[in-house]
Amino acid sequence: MKSYEVNFDGLVGPTHNYGGLSYGNVASQSNSQQSSNPKEAALQGLAKMKALMEMGFQQGVLAPQERPDVAALRRLGFSGSDAQVIERAAKDAMPLLVASCSASSMWVANAATVSPSADTADGRVHFTAANLNCKYHRSIEHPTTSRVLGAMFADQKHFAHHAALPAVAQFGDEGAANHTRFCRDYGQAGVEFFVFGRSAFDTRYPAPQKYPARQTLEASQAVARLHGLSEDGVVYAQQNPSVIDQGVFHNDVIAVGNGEVLFYHEDAFLETDKMLAELQAKLGKRGGNFQSICVPRSQVTVEDAVRSYLFNSQLLSRADGSMLLIVPEECRGNERVWQYLQGLTSSGGLIREVKVFDLKQSMQNGGGPACLRLRVALNQTELAAVNPGVIMTAPLYDTLTQWVDKHYRDRLSENDLADPQLLLECRTALDELTQILKLGAVYPFQIN
Template sequence: MTAQEVNFDGLSGPTHNYAGLSYGNVASAGNARSVSNPRAAARQGLAKMKALADRGFAQAVLPPHERPFVPVLRALGFAGADAAVVEAAWRADPNLVLACSSASAMWAANAATVSPAADTADGRLHVTPANLAAMVHRAIEAPVTARILRSVFADERRFAHHPPLPALEAFGDEGAANHTRLCAGHGDPGVELFVYGRRAFGAGQSKPKRFPARQTLEASAAVARRHGIGAERAVFAQQNPDLIDAGAFHNDVVAIGNGPVLFHYEGAFVDTPGVVEEVRRKLADQAELTVVEVPAAAVPVEAAIRSYLFNSQLLTLPDGTGMVLVLPEESREEPSVAAYLEGLLASGGPIREALHFDLRQSMRNGGGPACLRLRVVLNEADRAAANGAVFLDDALHARLAGWIDRHYRDRLEADDLRDPALLTEGRVALDELTGILELGPVYDFQRE
């Protein structure tokens, strides 16, 4: 059955700010407590979506989450009206409000792991929302993410929804940022590459020494079992711990795949040759694997991470003639990366084009083009069964642009997060957005 990959991009929320909450994310830490521009952040993400849709790529939208997230503050013992809860939490410890105000759900690559119908035992598309247990500000996302995805993919005959894995350190799950799929065509059976940072159980393993390894093998294996991905179609690989310590907090900071192409940094995995060979062998009945490895001698690891060369979108051109890399502007400004890309595009390989976008508001918080989107392969019947209101066209783009301009501030500092008006502004905006996207009551304040 004909299928296409749809990029479901997360919209940045009205509380987009730089709190430096993500330990191990170099950009997030480096820009902590600087002034943000929520309106620009949302506009930059929407502009990327529109440009790709105009080029013929299938594009859809996922909404922000409610922030500040008052239910967590109430669970921590603060009481009274919602605005009073936020103020009391700020007085007790501003870090509590900062953790409950992050717009990090914009990075939809962490929303879930999705396996398309062509790969699964029961022929349905399977979804497991990520528990994001490694970071407090992200661990609170899972319940609302699950509601949103159930609203977008509601038909249980075509879509199987699983609850997040137990939110325990041993089962830390970071979603599609540590998962990629290799295949001949999007509608063909593929090989699903699950990348983990450490094993929860067992001695003698290599681990990062500086930063946490957020994804466990046990979590990746559980997601594969749930989705019915057989051993012949699953590959489990450990990310190089030295690269995690360098700031590659997710696999998609050093490797990405699309179709039969694996694009990765030298030594991305603990046993890179072994991983490549296993993928090649398991994919062989469908396609020949093409590997594009970026040498460390050509691009220093610091430059690869700083520019987010690999945190790009690798997309098949609509006419099928090759692939395009969707990159942040920073990759054009990093000399070694710019020189490498020039040679790559001239090499005659599968990657034929590079598109650069201004995503500086997201990049300053440590999220590039790949972070902003969740890849979902939909066959014709799946697409027809999904919520059509979230798919981007000219009309939806115009409505979303107007919505952003009406509801978003153009300047936000950390102290502004205690402002009771910000809570109200966010709820008014999200209530309107759920109407635009026809999602129903997915937020806690809508369900009270």
């Protein structure tokens, strides 16, 4: 039976703004308070989805969240009508209003961790929504994320959904941004690679000194248990604390993997040789031939990697066996990174082609091509069981671009977040979107 890796890209929400909310994310902090363009952001994301679909890749879409999150503001003591809640938050606690308006759910690499049926004990595809509890503005996402994923992957015969892990620092979970799967074929048993920044309980593991390590070893282990993964199908590796302190807040900012290949920076991990040997041995037992591409610091520095998002790219396998790397425009703008990529593709190695996409609106807020997609490996039967409304087609692309043009603003500043009309615009847009994507009632305003 044929199997696929389906990329479900996050649709940028109507409140896309530069709130500078993510400490440790250099781009997010450096562009704080600038005016954003939600319409352009959404259309840039849709253009990438359409392009990959036209290249022959299976492509889906994942809906954004309701923002501002009035219910979250009510839990923090603001009362009255929805408009009054927004007005009072803007007057008394503007940073909380900005957090409640975050459109960061667009980066669906943080939505959940996904294990394909070939790896799990019960033969179903497993999803665990990420608690994202390192940042308040992201910690409020997982209830809606769970409902949206449940509406997309509803057939319990094929799909299993787990609630987010306990919302405490010891189980900080950032989802697929710190998870990669290696396999010979998407439908065959593979090795799931969990990268953590620190251990909550074992002091033998070093921790960064400047920025927080968002993913814990204990969270990764809990997800592996929930998904019924076998010990010989899992590898855990620690992210280098020094690169976290240089702005590498997730593993997908310093490494990307797909199929049998890991593309990573020389400084990405601790005990790299040991990790590579374990991946090679475990994948070898499952019929695979693990291969790695190390980018040396002498050619691309960690700073270059962070500013260009070289590794926050999509590594895709084409039908002829060659690999394609999808990178943001910022890679072409960095001389050292672009020179490295030209040499990489001309060497006749594993990665044969690089394609560049303009994702400036997302990049300025700290998310590149890899942040924008959640990968789900599915066999033909499972793909047929996915809600067809979320699978990208040419007509759906046209419908969604018209929807964005109709509902999105082309400029948004922090002061605009205090406009109660923005909430009404968002709810009107999302109510229509759930009908387009055939999701049913997934948002709080539709349920309560």
